[in-house]
Amino acid sequence: MSQVWIVKRKHLYLAAAVLILLLSGVLFLSRGKILPTLAEPTAERTIHMVVGEFKSTTKDGKTIEAYRWDPGTIVIQKGEKIKLSIYGVNGESHPFLIEGMNISGEVQKGKETVIHFTANQEGTYRIICLTHADIAHGGPMIGYLVVD
Numbered sequence: 817m818s819q820v821w822i823v824k825r826k827h828l829y830l831a832a833a834v835l836i837l838l839l840s841g842v843l844f845l846s847r848g849k850i851l852p853t854l855a856e857p858t859a860e861r862t863i864h865m866v867v868g869e870f871k872s873t874t875k876d877g878k879t880i881e882a883y884r885w886d887p888g889t890i891v892i893q894k895g896e897k898i899k900l901s902i903y904g905v906n907g908e909s910h911p912f913l914i915e916g917m918n919i920s921g922e923v924q925k926g927k928e929t930v931i932h933f934t935a936n937q938e939g940t941y942r943i944i945c946l947t948h949a950d951i952a953h954g955g956p957m958i959g960y961l962v963v964d
């Protein structure tokens with residue numbers, strides 16, 4: 817006895833339903849893969865700084881120098897997660913604070929200092945080395961974090 821395939825309307829509906837389910841499943845999964853990249857603006861951004869030194873000799877033979885944060889100004893988006901990495905090249909130690917952000921730390925020669933923060937308020941924040949804060953003390957070692 818040979819079998820005869822009888823395609824009923826009911827079967828077509830069932831096949832269509834299964835196909836729609838499979839397609840929506842594939843779309844849902846691929847959508848899930850795209851979403852994390854859409855969420856990326858909240859990821860932490862790394863900014864690199866170096867401690868350097870300007871040094872010169874005046875006409876009368878006097879050596880003058882100033883330690884510096886380099887770059888001297890960084891621009892941050894309001895609400896952006898920041899990883900600030902500071903590498904100490906010149907000078908043994910630079911204890912610092914960031915005004916208005918309740919952040920402090922120390923940069924040492926040959927070492928990387930890393931700080932994490934999110935600036936939620938617009939403004940210009942100074943990063944100040946407490947040892948070299950002005951000209952009289954081998955500075956001004958002051959940098960500017962512009963949050964905008």
Ligand SMILES: [Cu+2]
Binds near residue numbers: 883910911947957
């Ligand atoms: Cu310093």
